[in-house]
Amino acid sequence: MNSTLFTNFIKDRINIIGVFMLNSSLLILFFNLEQGTRKEVMYPIVLSGFLLILLLISEWIKYYSFHRSLQNVQENIHHNLHPVTAEQKLITNIKTSAVQRQASVVNQIIAKHRNQRYFLSQWIHNLKTPISVVDLIIQKCSLEKSDPYQALDNIKQENKRLHDSIEQVLTLIRLEDFEKDYEPEPVDLVSSIKKLLHSRKRQFIASDVFPELSHEAEEMKVLSDSKWNELMLDQVISNAMKYSKEPGNTKKLYINITYKEGHTVLSIKDEGIGIPAYDLNRVFEPFFTGDNGRKYRDSTGIGLYMCKEIARKLDHEISITSKLQEGTEVIVTYITKL
Numbered sequence: 138m139n140s141t142l143f144t145n146f147i148k149d150r151i152n153i154i155g156v157f158m159l160n161s162s163l164l165i166l167f168f169n170l171e172q173g174t175r176k177e178v179m180y181p182i183v184l185s186g187f188l189l190i191l192l193l194i195s196e197w198i199k200y201y202s203f204h205r206s207l208q209n210v211q212e213n214i215h216h217n218l219h220p221v222t223a224e225q226k227l228i229t230n231i232k233t234s235a236v237q238r239q240a241s242v243v244n245q246i247i248a249k250h251r252n253q254r255y256f257l258s259q260w261i262h263n264l265k266t267p268i269s270v271v272d273l274i275i276q277k278c279s280l281e282k283s284d285p286y287q288a289l290d291n292i293k294q295e296n297k298r299l300h301d302s303i304e305q306v307l308t309l310i311r312l313e314d315f316e317k318d319y320e321p322e323p324v325d326l327v328s329s330i331k332k333l334l335h336s337r338k339r340q341f342i343a344s345d346v347f348p349e350l351s352h353e354a355e356e357m358k359v360l361s362d363s364k365w366n367e368l369m370l371d372q373v374i375s376n377a378m379k380y381s382k383e384p385g386n387t388k389k390l391y392i393n394i395t396y397k398e399g400h401t402v403l404s405i406k407d408e409g410i411g412i413p414a415y416d417l418n419r420v421f422e423p424f425f426t427g428d429n430g431r432k433y434r435d436s437t438g439i440g441l442y443m444c445k446e447i448a449r450k451l452d453h454e455i456s457i458t459s460k461l462q463e464g465t466e467v468i469v470t471y472i473t474k475l
């Protein structure tokens with residue numbers, strides 16, 4: 138028998154024992170004052186003492202049994218407790234809730250770790266492609282008399298693919314600590330779009346894709362984070378330009394900002410190749426490239442997933458519709474900042 142456990146048991150019930158001793162002392166004192174010393178007073182006291190001992194033994198059995206169960210829990214968290222008293226039942230309920238919360242947290246950590254491993258493996262796979270292409274270009278230059286300027290231009294393109302892929306993954310990593318970098322503020326969508334279009338001016342000209350911006354007011358402010366919102370929109374514009382590019386043909390990119398039922402709605406519509414209907418429901422999944430990804434080697438499948446995550450964290454709604462060979466429209470719905 139554990140002496141410490143028994144000592145704790147007595148300490149927990151010292152008040153009951155103390156009250157019994159005090160009550161017995163008062164009874165003896167009362168009989169002494171009233172009738173003098175009489176042995177008869179000892180009978181009820183002895184009987185009460187015997188009942189007290191029986192009570193303590195009963196309590197000790199429940200106390201000892203429950204604490205043994207608690208010790209087993211230290212070795213096996215899923216060991217079932219066998220509560221008897223209301224206090225023990227409360228402890229058991231708390232333990233069960235704590236175990237469930239812990240299991241939920243552990244499952245989340247495992248799922249997060251599994252996702253991180255998946256992202257890492259897919260990202261490394263994406264990085265291997267431009268590295269392999271650069272290696273082939275170098276081999277070709279070594280074995281043949283090829284144009285060095287053309288080779289450098291090809292290497293430059295592969296380097297850009299590497300850079301873009303790394304930037305996307307770094308953005309996903311920063312999204313893990315989004316709350317630390319989130320600054321909600323009134324953001325003028327018109328100014329943000331103009332800024333993004335200006336930054337890609339040369340790319341638009343080189344791709345023969347020309348944007349047309351329309352908006353209901355000179356300033357259309359929404360509640361957002363300027364940096365994260367522009368990062369999301371820049372990715373959408375980049376996709377629209379990439380999948381609209383067609384040598385010899387000029388394409389338009391229609392950007393429209395309107396008010397609708399207390400919200401501000403941004404529409405970015407291209408005249409590109411469109412997305413097959415069977416791929417449309419999966420375009421926001423990580424690393425999903427679909428049919429278009431097989432046609433465009435620089436597709437990573439990260440861009441739209443990143444947009445979806447940013448929109449979710451900013452409390453914006455993003456959706457996409459598309460028709461094959463007609464184009465794709467991305468719609469972002471914001472909370473209007475009056």
